[in-house]
Amino acid sequence: MLSVTPIPAFSDNYIWLLRQDANSNTDANGQPADIHVAVVDPGDAEPVIELLERDGLTLDSILITHHHHDHTGGLAELIKRYRPRVFGPHNPGIKGIDERLKDGDECRILGRRFEVFEVPGHTLDHIAFYSAGVPPLLFCGDTLFCAGCGRLFEGSPEQMHASLSRLARLPADTLVFAAHEYTLANLRFAKAADPQNTQIDQFHDECQRARELDRPTLPSTIQRELAINPFLRSDRPEVQRAASRQGDTDSAQATFATLRAWKDNF
Template structure:
């Protein structure tokens, strides 16, 4: 049985750790800092076999050099030669076998141009999406365009509803507050905000989410919905799902 647990890093990052019940070998996703990963490995007697990288930002790659030096893991990531230490540079449709699960690579430019996600079908389906899809949000457009990010989210939205969404940041509460402004008549947002507030008060993560939930609460996946378009129309153009998304993203940036 493959389990996934978060290793908190910095102020709000999650480095996701995958393990099997029957083996000490583990994989981690986006280790921006080596220290918390090393702490877990040493404390629990685990062996780091694989690192997955979604994009080049330092808070996702900063721990690579030290982890490679200490553990010599297999490193899988995007086709970006500026990320040092990657052994396997993968593109859309490539696959990799991690701890017995087959992961498909999905190119999701927008937040950065090199951004990829890792998706494993099965029970349950797993999605490691870095800074592309957050619970009730999506990543800022540092390098890509609204068109690219909208297309990337559309790809992810086509995955099974039960897909578990392992985003890389604990942004859920802030995202839900914006979601309420962008979708004010959506009572599911109110209910989920209360649930997430209780979780954070107990120092529990709000992640993973799942796609079924995101279709209910995430305005960036609901840009075709009348309530979202009505709210977004106070901020800019909403004559299509793409223009609504573009308006929402700009609104969130200044929210």
């Protein structure tokens, strides 16, 4: 078993920390063993180093989803201090990656197998890491957010729609670990794009209470996203009706493009 906890960074980033189950942290003689951890998208080294040193953790691996600096900015310092194994996309602009991964590749992180998906849209090099264990885990960077999706800085609406459609087909109980705390803002847009969806209102209230207590609204689940995320619901007539005032809604893909442009200026 792995536990996953957020390390807050900057104003709204989460660097996800994967940790081995405490019950497995003994050596052959029954003595306490090093606790190995992995981190996902360390845009800032400082909060990671602080936690590792405070809790006596050994950084084993780093996962990188794409090249943006708020996901890679801490990489060089962490490599210098801890020499972890680094997994990331086929982008030579990201320095320090040991294993460059493409669609369908697999990697083993802290004993758990992860499959790699290429999910272009936000950037062209974007990948996601998915593990079909119990529970299933998805580290999706800036592709899928709770109630939203990433801006299209490099890719096309067609690419992002295909990437999101692929993630939407994952098991309903998959835990979705996005890289940003954007949920409340995304829910405000979701309400405009899907105004009759009462689940959005209910979830907004839950998230509002969580943020008032300085708690993360993540992880989400695929089941939840299918219920509240307009970017995964672009085939729904009610979403298409709401979006039709903004642009083309003749297909799910066209509706997605209209929703993304609408959200950019919302």
